[in-house]
Amino acid sequence: MANLRKLRPNTILEWVEDILRAHVSGNDHLVVALSGGVDSVVLLHLLHMLSRLMMFRLSAVHVEHGISPYAAQWSDFCQNQCSALGIPIQIFRLKVQKVPQVSLEAAARQARYQVFKGIEADYIVLAHHQDDQVETVLLQLLRGAGVKGLAGMPVIRKLTSKGAIRLLRPLLNVSRETIMQYARQHHLSWVDDESNSDTTYNRNFLRHAIFPLLEQRYPAYRETCSRASYHLGEAAQLLDELAEIDSKCAMTAGNLHIDGLRQLSFFRAKNLLRYLFSQYGAIQPNTLKLEEILRQLLSARTDTKLYLVFDEIEIRCFKGLVRIQSKRMQSEIKAPFVWRGEYRWVLESLGGMIECVQQEGVGINPAKLIKKPVTVRLRAGGERFQPDCKRPRRSLKKILQEASLPPWERGTLPLLFSGEHLVWVPGIGVDCTFQALPGELGLMLTWRPNKFD
Incomplete structure (x- = not known):
């Protein structure tokens, strides 16, 4: 019987606990995405109880999109809910604007996920449930989506491909009605988003007009659609594994x-x-x-x-x-950046930073470097450079071509100058005149472009 209970939890608390124990450790920091609606309020309540049992750290985040006239009231509600439970909360106030060919709902989601990327957390915990999953799968089907789209939302995934934050959805196997029953049983309060009744939104049309009819004929449609999305998720995983195999043969x-x-x-x-x-x-x-x-x-x-x-x-x-x-913004420097000896020099307009470490016998001789103002500029054309003391000074353009640097990257490199003398080119080296000799303490510079997600 114990094994059966593990496979089929009896209560919503057991469902969530099973998901958390499969993924979360006692040292993890979980951040609830709290909208103020009944789903996220119930999730907050459940995680608050489980945090004391499992000893993970819990906080919340609320994103005020500025779309509804009641947005400020919802922010206050979320703040009060968290204060009553002793849970820290961050509130972000945005002004989401509709952009061409993107729905307001999609624009709000993009803005919300952009906020999530800047949060310190191991997990962002979302309140998507079984009914949300079915809506997502059917909407994807009506859009003609492929296997990955029809797989719906996973219980867990990385927020970005290269980041450490994960999105966790512990309510995906729980119905909306079960969540409502829990909220009433525990006398919870929540806010209602007036836009949820607007059937001009496709998701609301399915929720209010289609699914009630579907339930009359197919009462178990939630479970069967969820099961189908799970099978498609397995197929999507196999396609990813095939792509991994192909990438090893086709990529370097x-x-x-x-x-x-x-x-x-x-x-x-x-x-x-x-x-x-x-x-x-x-x-x-x-x-x-x-x-x-x-x-x-x-x-x-x-x-x-x-x-x-x-x-x-x-x-x-x-x-x-x-x-x-x-896609990157065009790099530009309106005036040369002046270097004042920083060991970590962030160049925001160029999308990266220069790191500097001291090392004997290599890099730049600082005594020679600081005889004139030290600046960073982009290529203007006509620069000459001599990284190899045994070869003559040559055109930087020719040197970059020989290094097989792609043309679109040649104009974005931060070039270090002492006065009008080109000293250092990322990935190429230090000019002969400025190189540290054996026994001298040199400065090793490294250009680190931002990693894009």
Whole structure:
């Protein structure tokens, strides 16, 4: 009987406890995404009880989107709820604006998840439940989504592909009605979002007009749809594993080889591209767009300078390699940055920082460096450089070409100058005139671009 209880918990508290014990340790910090609605209020109440039992750290976050006229009241409500339970809460006040071709609901979600990325936590805990899952799966089906879309929401996933924060949904197997019963049983208070009754939103239309009819004919539709999404989730995982196998054959150091892509079947190549795009959290292109991207890549020659953009992703080709990366703002320096000896020098407009460490016999001789003002600039053209004392001073343009640095990166490198003399080029080295000699204490500089999620 003990094993049966483990497989099928009897109460909502047992459901949540089982999920948490499978993923959370006593040292973890869990942050509840608290909207003030009944679902998140119940989740907060459950986690508050379990935090004392499991000894994890608990706090909350509320994002005020500025869409509803009652937004400020909801923020106050969330603050009071947390204060009553002794739970710390962070409140973020935004002003979400509708953008072309993006619904207000989607824009609010993007803004909310952007806030989540800046929170210190091991887990952001979301109150999505079984009915939300069914709505998501049906909406994806009506949009013509593939296997990954029809898999719905996972119980746990990383917030970003390269980050440590995970999203956790411990209520995914719990129905909305069960949550309401719990809230009434424990005399909880919550707020109602007036937009939830607006059936011009697709999700609300399904909730209020379609699902009541569906339940009359198929009372167990929640469980069966959830089970179908679970099976599709397994299939999606297998596709990701296949993409991992293909990436090992077709990629080197994060770059995709066009020749490697050509070795795959058209469908496996599409699957690999979808997988790579998902690593950047991109909204997947539709089938026609994806196939057009693939056709352009497959037809690219070694000297092709291909540049494709969709969502927040850019795709570039250089010497038979494909670089997929987050779209970056154009780097610019309106006036040279003056270096005053910082060991960690953040250059926000260039999207990265320069780190400096002292090391004997290598790097830059600081005594020679500071004879004139030390600045960072971008390439202007005509710079000359001599990283090898045995070779003559040459054009920086030629040196960067020989180093096989992609053209789009050559104009974004932070170049260190002493007066008008070029001293250091990231990835290339230090000019002969400024190099530290054996026995001298030198400065080793490293350019660290921001990692894009």
